[in-house]
Amino acid sequence: MTHPWHPTPGGVTAPKGFLAAGITAGLKASGKADLSLVVAPPGAVCAGTFTTSVVRAACVDLCADRLAATGGRARAVLTNSGQANACTGDRGLVDSLRATGSLAQRLGLDDDEVLICSTGVIGVPIPMEILLAGLDPLVAALSPEGGDGAARAILTTDLVDKQLALEANLGGRRVRIGGMAKGSGMIHPAMATMLAMLSCDAGVPAEVWQAMVKRAVDRSFNAITVDGDTSTNDCFLAFAAGEPLNPEHFDALEAGLTQVSQHLARAIARDGEGATCLIEVQVSGTARDAEAITVARTVCGSSLVKCAVHGRDPNWGRILAAAGRSGVAFDPGAVALWLGDHQLMAAGQPLPFDRPAASGYIRDRAAAAYLQDDTVLIRLGVGTGPGQGRAWGCDLSDQYIRINADYTT
């Protein structure tokens, strides 16, 4: 069965009834947009997944607590960019409560229907007078065309905004899913990633929606890595609001949800700090899908693999070494490996690819040329099991070091 999802403009405001806005409140010294708001229509259910770090920002605690208390009844999410409000002591929670309380009043909502996400420098509190002064202009800017502005206002070191909206006809009815995300460094999500929001204009029971979202996140945001550092602020919030969808279309909806999530996750990996290309690793042959994803993500996260790809060096030994330390058991004698369409190993034996010479060895020119592409595909078969999984990352460049040695992020 194919799911006829196709792209449509509008990002997070593409689905019916959603409003959004993004403004420059002055939280960032750079003068870039830094305050973002998404408002879902009445009756919305919201599913959230959050960082599993034991050190997490006050805003993450607040989102998780409110969604648990209300059974997923949330209507709005405010995002401030510039200060992460993590490791800020008791003040962090006080500030989060104040910001959402003031916004709830302006939107005519209950306090616990309003969520907040923060991104930026850890350990730095939000300049609250600036944030509070920005709420009136932010609410005034809300519009059904506000998706672009909202997507830009959540960025930090990102080079590009990350959005997608898909549309499908499900049983004669138009359904849309929109999403936006940010993230460039400290990307190794464990349950969700550094700020992503998703909207959908089909009504789905909260528990069904939460289960769908969890599965989609495991196959998208939880399968990317930029630098192996899980953030204190990871937060993915997905809203669904609209006429109830016939359960026979739930599978189709989940396919669209997964597609939007994977698009945003890939966009985060490609925009990884200092990255010059996207790395996709496909693993098959494990007993379970989760194991394949673990192997794929370990290869994606290997500094040595990332450096080799950056240097456009088909250094496959590092791929095998990374897979071997992933914690997933497999028989090295059964391994098959491809770089793009170029097979490098079969049944655990290297194919004639490296040709030892007196003073080194000659690399296969075709494989090296393949590495010039914007997306580098590594395929690894580790056995005969039915498990398969994909993960995404990026290369590791001098630029990553400079970004993170010279700036406080």
Place this chain on the structure above:
Amino acid sequence: MTHPWHPTPGGVTAPKGFLAAGITAGLKASGKADLSLVVAPPGAVCAGTFTTSVVRAACVDLCADRLAATGGRARAVLTNSGQANACTGDRGLVDSLRATGSLAQRLGLDDDEVLICSTGVIGVPIPMEILLAGLDPLVAALSPEGGDGAARAILTTDLVDKQLALEANLGGRRVRIGGMAKGSGMIHPAMATMLAMLSCDAGVPAEVWQAMVKRAVDRSFNAITVDGDTSTNDCFLAFAAGEPLNPEHFDALEAGLTQVSQHLARAIARDGEGATCLIEVQVSGTARDAEAITVARTVCGSSLVKCAVHGRDPNWGRILAAAGRSGVAFDPGAVALWLGDHQLMAAGQPLPFDRPAASGYIRDRAAAAYLQDDTVLIRLGVGTGPGQGRAWGCDLSDQYIRINADYTT
């Protein structure tokens, strides 16, 4: 009780009865020394710990199998540098058997008393004619002063050789422990590290020695990381041979063993590819020591912490973020953090250190100045438990990227 171990010259040949040699056989295009041999006196017991990667080199399989079969009765270890002989298919084992068999014949030993370690490029087989031709001159060069030469011949991308010998008077008797190691990249040992050998001239029952070695390795080689990539060839071999030591001195011997192992492990971390400084992380307050080591090693391995140290930026939020994702549960409200002598957090609250200003914040100059030292000490208290542990790593520099993007290692 203090253990009066003090340094003595000679490296791995400092203990009585050990012979070693290192020569240039021609395995490396660079012309540097590339073939190393250590021979232990009759009656030696050998304890080994090896990579836990499921992808491991043929030589590692051979060492582990022989030590298991003989109950730790080994007399010699040959090391070839330049080719890792990992992922070389069936040929890898055949070559390891041939090399050790030829050497055993020349030394008058049984085949299974001779071990082999290989280090270099993964996926490249050993040029066997070159190695075999090197065995006669290697054996001819064996000497009780050969420790230095042997230590140099095991290096690859290392900038310096890594050796230490300690001496103590235990019950009126002189006991010496010597060790050598190599490793610079693909350093995140899981059971042992990329080639280290240790010698001791006290007789210890094999099972006591093996247990001592395991504990010492957990507190040294298993507590370092350069790039998070566990090698396919990690191998630590420790020989003990001599008059039986009175069991009342076993604790003292283990203290010396741990000291030599930690010295070599720290030297590997400091010589990490592209490193400009050593990072030591001390963690206390966990329930068990192993948990403290896990937190310490996670902080040491964080790309973002490593970049911040490289940039000499006291960016403590990244330290907390890394600790939080280590998988060890702790209460963020109980955290205390020091950079050298500068306390940055107490009871989970940041101390007046970052001073938010309109366009950023001012860093404590003393803490930034501290980061200029050759060793950066991070101390983290995460609770009131008795557990404590240390780990060592190095900063992440542009040079690491260049080394690993431009060269096949």
